[in-house]
Amino acid sequence: MRRLLMISAVLLGLSSAAGADSIYEFPEDEDEANFIANEVIATFYHELGHAFIDVLALPVLGKEEDAADTLSVILMNDIWQEDAAAEILTSDATSYALLASQPGRFDDEQIFADEHSLDIQRYYNVVCLFYGANPEARAQLAQDLELPADRAERCPDEYALASESWYAMLDGTEPGPGNHGLEMAPGQEGVPLADLLADEVASLNESFGLPEVITVVVADCGEPNAFYDPEQRSITMCNEYAENLQDMWEAE
Ligand SMILES: [Zn+2]
Numbered sequence: 317m318r319r320l321l322m323i324s325a326v327l328l329g330l331s332s333a334a335g336a337d338s339i340y341e342f343p344e345d346e347d348e349a350n351f352i353a354n355e356v357i358a359t360f361y362h363e364l365g366h367a368f369i370d371v372l373a374l375p376v377l378g379k380e381e382d383a384a385d386t387l388s389v390i391l392m393n394d395i396w397q398e399d400a401a402a403e404i405l406t407s408d409a410t411s412y413a414l415l416a417s418q419p420g421r422f423d424d425e426q427i428f429a430d431e432h433s434l435d436i437q438r439y440y441n442v443v444c445l446f447y448g449a450n451p452e453a454r455a456q457l458a459q460d461l462e463l464p465a466d467r468a469e470r471c472p473d474e475y476a477l478a479s480e481s482w483y484a485m486l487d488g489t490e491p492g493p494g495n496h497g498l499e500m501a502p503g504q505e506g507v508p509l510a511d512l513l514a515d516e517v518a519s520l521n522e523s524f525g526l527p528e529v530i531t532v533v534v535a536d537c538g539e540p541n542a543f544y545d546p547e548q549r550s551i552t553m554c555n556e557y558a559e560n561l562q563d564m565w566e567a568e
Contacts (some may be wrong), residue, residue, distance in 0.1 A: 354407030448475030495525025
């Protein structure tokens with residue numbers, strides 16, 4: 317299943333759902349709105365990596381955050397058609413570049429103690445993996461995103477190993493009897509971020525089935541974040557996360 321990017325249809329959806337949480341509205345500028353929507357998708361795939369690791373009790377050799385980034389690139393590559401996949405990857409890389417360029421980002425020693433790799437490392441890793449998945453089609457993209465030639469040389473092998481490793485772990489997750497899917501939390505129809513994720517949920521449910529239901533929620537969190545909660549078995553996309561992407565884009 318390879319999907320075309322049709323985000324604009326989602327963005328035009330009217331927001332009508334009521335609730336205590338605020339409703340994030342995408343900006344009118346098309347490039348900006350696409351950046352935000354693409355990065356929400358990339359981040360959702362990352363959180364799905366944490367969810368898979370939890371509900372399938374997967375072994376993780378190395379940093380879980382890196383494994384989740386890797387799954388995100390694999391899903392971009394495998395779910396979307398070339399142009400759309402490249403746009404999502406570019407937005408993902410751009411978000412890391414914007415994070416890294418925020419004033420004072422590295423002033424606090426805490427950033428080095430964080431469980432995530434540094435923004436710039438994440439940038440090069442996702443670009444490398446995506447390039448490595450299809451080097452013939454993506455040489456120009458790799459050049460545009462300034463992937464160094466030394467690293468690029470090894471990226472096809474890196475991607476092959478990453479993809480084989482993840483799919484070996486996802487063996488048995490075909491949709492079917494006894495397996496559950498992802499589910500949107502109820503009452504979120506018409507909320508633009510939720511509608512965007514609902515499309516992802518529908519698409520992912522065609523490829524994956526899980527021993528537990530994973531619920532997907534859009535909510536106010538009090539901080540720009542997206543996270544998987546193993547207690548609730550839920551993925552939360554915070555409204556503040558989208559707002560922060562918008563702020564970073566507009567600050568450039
Ligand atoms: Zn994570």
